Amino acid sequence: MSYRATPVADDAPEKITVTGLDFFYGDFHALTDITVGIKEKAVTAFIGPSGCGKSTFLRCFNRMNDLIPGTRAEGTITLDGQDIYAAGVDPVDLRRRIGMIFQQPNPFPMSIYDNVAFGPRLQGIKKAELDEIVQTSLERANLWKETKDILGRNGLALSGGQQQRLCIARVLAVEPEVMLMDEPCSAIDPTSVQKIEDLMDELKDRITIIIVTHNMQQAARVSDFTAFFLQELAGEAAVLVEYDRTPNIFTSPKDRRTEDYITGRFG
């Protein structure tokens, strides 16, 4: 496996700190006692078998789970030291700071331009500034060359991989500090996967990225840190088994269960 060339410094600050997080869907206890610190301007991968709660955990960071009735989070998650579940925190503001990319590319059924301008317009940014934001965002998502002459075309007319980069551009347009990526490459072709992985490498100079992936090679390729989640028995809450620098996880895991998973003994 190949790993990233420039490791993040040991004393890099934590952007997000999770302490003793438990998460519930109604009566179902999905995650238990998760404690983890996400380093700023690094890529952190969440790996683990299907149904182990990695996506659920990811959606805690921008409180997207609030949209699912009957869910509840206990414990604390802080962003730059501020508790995001504290009373008085508006999830709408939080989601502006923490963007999200989904498994299924989800451009809105409108033009490429309007897709990228969507977030800035929500904040009331005026037309004069929009052109520049749209161009910069598409450039940062490595999609400008392909789309600069077809900005008026419907976003759904793009290929799957381009659609996913459009969604990244759309998130970048609101200048988030963190980008959550929920299996962003599982529904697109291999060439596009390569482009998105390269893109993550470029973006992490400016933003903190957390990616959920089923693909261990991908986790090894793109991430600086890896967290391994596991639900040991069906119906039980998932736990964070091990969290470390990515090369350590893949070459010298400390926990037997991590080793079994990455060597393909289950999952």
Place this chain on the structure above:
Amino acid sequence: MNKNTANGIALALLWIAAILTVVVLGTVILYVFVNGIGQLSPEFIFTWPEGVAAEGGIWPTIVSTLYVTALAMIIVTPIAILAAVYLAEYAVQGRLVSTIRFAADSLASVPSIVMGLFGLALFVEAAGIGFSMLSAALALSFLMLPIVMRTTEEAIRSVPKYIRWGSYGLGATKWQVVSRSVLPASMPRIITGIILATGRAVGETAVVIYTMGQAINMPITPFDSGRPMTVHLYLLAMEGINLPAAYGTALLLMIMILAFNLGARYFLRRNRKV
């Protein structure tokens, strides 16, 4: 019986049933077409009926029909869409919402003549609006409301979760998600619902006969009375005044409704392919 024979018989029955449907529709259309086509001419469409036998054209009845339909559409559309947004997006799903939905479905199945009687009592008489475009449009809007509301609700519900989440993920408030993502994404289907309800209103007779009046009149303000095409057709045929003109009116009415339905299909299709 051999299973291949059974299969063959079942297939034949299904095929006959399907063909029968088409034949019935084809017969009706053909019959009206053959009897009415001789009447259709620019004079028939654009001139007034004259004399006791209503010779000449049907222009004021066409205008009355279009007038009342447009007015009803203007009344129905905002109410139906707001109600549907509330039901689909805001209301706590439970007994109240299913009651509202059941009420809407029941409203859609109330016989239109009952709605006409109600319109007569409420708008024409109690409210004192009299026989008029407005009374008829209000009564028609009762018929159209559940159709538009339910199709809009279905359209809103069918917007994929991913679209909503994408919008929330960019820091949209609930209202921004609804107004900027969900409604635009469901607009083709909403407009289709409006067009179909409009087609229903164009062909409606029982409601308007009670509320618009029967005098042949060119409506200018919403308080003017008039005679819509359907009522004109009914009077010409039932009182044996002018049967050829009745067929001509019928054919024109069918063409208009067909145009509405085709328009709805075209609109849906154009928006489906990207």
